Amino acid sequence: MRRALIALTAALGLVLVGCSADQEDPAQQLLAPHGLDGMQTTDLIDHMDRLGGPDRPSDLLASVRADTLLLSDGTTEQELPIEGEEFYLSFAPYLNQTHDCFYHSLTTCQAELPNTAMDVLITGADGEVYVDEEMTTFDNGFMGVWLPKDVEATLEVSVDGLSATQDISTDVQAPTCLTTIRLG
Numbered sequence: 001m002r003r004a005l006i007a008l009t010a011a012l013g014l015v016l017v018g019c020s021a022d023q024e025d026p027a028q029q030l031l032a033p034h035g036l037d038g039m040q041t042t043d044l045i046d047h048m049d050r051l052g053g054p055d056r057p058s059d060l061l062a063s064v065r066a067d068t069l070l071l072s073d074g075t076t077e078q079e080l081p082i083e084g085e086e087f088y089l090s091f092a093p094y095l096n097q098t099h100d101c102f103y104h105s106l107t108t109c110q111a112e113l114p115n116t117a118m119d120v121l122i123t124g125a126d127g128e129v130y131v132d133e134e135m136t137t138f139d140n141g142f143m144g145v146w147l148p149k150d151v152e153a154t155l156e157v158s159v160d161g162l163s164a165t166q167d168i169s170t171d172v173q174a175p176t177c178l179t180t181i182r183l184g
Contacts, residue, residue, distance in 0.1 A: 027078035030071045034060060041069050041080040042146070045088055048106035052139025062106040064088050064176040086146040087170035091178035092137070093118060093157045104177035111141025111179065118159040125152040157181055
């Protein structure tokens with residue numbers, strides 16, 4: 001009887017350890033050291049895109065894809081799904097310097113014009129206006145907007161008599177990072 005009780009206790013302990021290990025989310029483990037765990041993916045993207053140089057985690061890469069946020073610490077990669085019918089587009093108008101980018105990195109992308117107020121207009125191919133407001137670039141020189149998935153639109157940006165226009169898309173094949181908007 002005693003052996004059976006010991007075996008049962010040991011088996012129950014293994015089951016409980018297995019259950020608690022399964023409940024730990026590896027993506028949240030990557031975020032926890034930076035105080036970013038527990039946030040919804042959309043809130044996490046909004047928050048991280050606004051972080052400036054020294055406030056960005058240097059040992060965490062966070063890359064926005066059409067449907068997921070890809071996290072990596074250099075050895076482990078995890079994805080957080082972007083729920084809902086929205087697409088995150090981060091764009092960085094520039095004057096002289098830019099960089100190639102397709103998937104926006106919340107922890108490494110840096111653009112030329114941080115903290116600059118600009119007029120932004122995003123209009124769908126059907127004429128629907130998605131954004132029409134003055135926006136200020138984040139500390140990283142980018143602006144981020146949530147747009148409906150699967151639309152074709154035109155992005156117009158203007159500041160101090162300079163402007164730029166670019167066609168955009170929000171389908172699953174589209175970039176989440178635009179660095180080709182040269183103000184002129």
